[in-house]
Amino acid sequence: MSVIKQAFQVPYSFNIIFTENLFSTDNREFINFLSGFGDTSFQKKILFLIDAGVAEKHEYLPEAIRTYFQGQNQILLAEEILIMPGGELVKNDSQYLDQALLAINKYGIDRHSFVVAIGGGAFLDMVGYASCIAHRGVKHIRIPTTVLSQNDSGVGVKNGVNFLGKKNFLGTFSPPVAVFNDSFFLISLSDRDWRSGISEAVKVALIKDLPFFEWLETNAEAMANREMPVMNEQIFRSAALHTNHISSGDPFEMGSARPLDFGHWAAHKLEYLSNFEIRHGEAVAIGIALDSIYSELLGLISAEDSARIIKLLKTLGFVLYHESLAENDKLNLWEGLNEFREHLGGRLTITILEKLGKGKEVHEVDFDLMKLAVDRLKLTLD
Template sequence: METIQQRFAVTFSYPVIFTQQLFDPQNPKLRDFLSQYGERDFRKKIFFCIDSGVLAAHPTLQSQITHYFESVPTLSLVPEWLVIPGGEAAKNAPALFDQIVEAVDQYGIDRHSFVAAIGGGAVLDLVGYAAAVSHRGVKHIRIPTTVLSQNDSGVGVKNGINYRGKKNFLGTFAPPVAVFNDTAFLRTLDDRDWRSGISEAIKVALIKDKVFFEWLEANAKALAQRDEAAMQYLIHRCAELHMQHISGGDPFESGSARPLDFGHWAAHKLEYLTHFEVRHGEAVAIGIALDTYYSQLTGRLSETDTQRVIQVLHELGFKLYHPALAEQDSVHLINGLREFQEHLGGRLTITLLDAIGVGVEVHEMDTVLIQKAVVVLQGETV
């Protein structure tokens, strides 16, 4: 019998829409999207999952949404809401995943209907994963509410939850149908969450865009002082660079490289070592500093460029060391390399810096130099 070879391509397309006061009845962005999306000859439903921290900061949000959907005649708003505790702990709680799936079943959310998530990156990851596996994929709308989720995780194609003590062990590549970045949500963030997301902008600038890094240098003080116009530009440019990377290379990570995870191999491990006391963006800042010093120690990056990176991180208020890095002479941290490789398989592939704006992939790391970089970081404590 002859072999039958199957081959087909699937095109993914979704907008990232920048706006303010998304649920103001005078704002047509969401209403227009929902009215124009998909088939229009039958009534669809939309079910909202909301980060509890967002709801606490915006106590009238549910009534705003209810009022908003009175002007969306093509859609039925599910009158019940699922409120989910925010933060990384949401991705460690199987019961929350079960609740979302149960709600999809209970309220009849079919593959033409929508599950909308409002919250930080962890809540978006959890809800996106549940939506992707329910009915083999119901439509998912992301409404990120943090800097980190608006400029990075919320605009990408990945969803996931933590399992067996490993970050994002269960997950999917399932793009949302739309992302709505509402600047108004950022105004209620505390300083840690405002700052935390900036690390992802530094990351992508360092590996892809020297000009953007120079802008970050020039605007570090304004960003630290919560200048909204500066943050809006940062989020837009960072999201743009992330989306360009996703569309231009290996969107579903079928290879062994994750260049957009510069600084992340150590960051992921540090989050676990601190029981998520260190937030993701804060851990990424430490990981960036570690791999920047490592790049210098291997002769790739000049001392001048290294200090420019460290200076920006300091000006933004990041702490660049945590005692967990040195526990058991960094044995736990080194294990993070193996886990990082295991997540993709294939060869170990880590992104380092040859220069500001120039990332390079390497396939081995010197554990002695990693420990030296940790010692240098310890001296950078502020």
């Protein structure tokens, strides 16, 4: 037998730039990045795709982008700026993936060029996936426009679309070349979308950073009241925790553990069971509450700790129960656990709480206790 052993490493690095009014002609952050990236002898092309919800609230945006790129000889802006739906619809319906791929082809976006997605997390997921499979990977830039995408999903390395009724069944691990977090986009968010993303900060604080959890408790009312300086600090600290975990751990999830998905196994199923009536961040808040109560029932955290978590989430404005959790004697939820195990690659690994600020991985779930946790969760409606 003959064997050729091969091993290599590919370094990845990208910046998350925090700014405001990115496409103001006075703001040179974006142009400076593009001009200095890669081989400066090539003329770079750039294609923009915008979440329709963002385009509706920021009608000036396409024209602002065109004005921003006027006179830039080194960077050729594609003449069309695509606008398509955001939310899970853009990940559920393959026509939007096809539209993105056709545009990449039509405008000659090659490996020296860029695809830019402006939108929420689901929109960034789809455009990132299209970018990764075109030409085996063209460079993509993320401009997240929601709290959730600025503090979590938009600063990570995952891209994907839904398929066969399963969330992110098709996807890649491929980092963007840059992320630009523009706080101006947050001003136009609805109260639901403003609130929704904070659940990801609660999640990462609970499993990694007790002082950050305590900071969230102290500042929950200020965030609920839409105070921008506090929200900006939350986003920065949450994004830092998420990216630090990715870079120091298992960025492409070669193993079975996904500690950053604390509260997500139930959240993913709940999104489908509610026909996506529930936002992702709202479902995550419910999942966090459920797994926190389950951790209490296992004797890992105290009733006082569990109550603090519930109080924080309710102060932020979350409703922590949905009727679909209990449907079919909670067997739909059990199915969600099995789907999560399959997504991980065979062995169930979920994160629960060992204590506030520290997660614990387990490979089995006492479903009778989990059903009791659902019943306890319903009491939070009172």
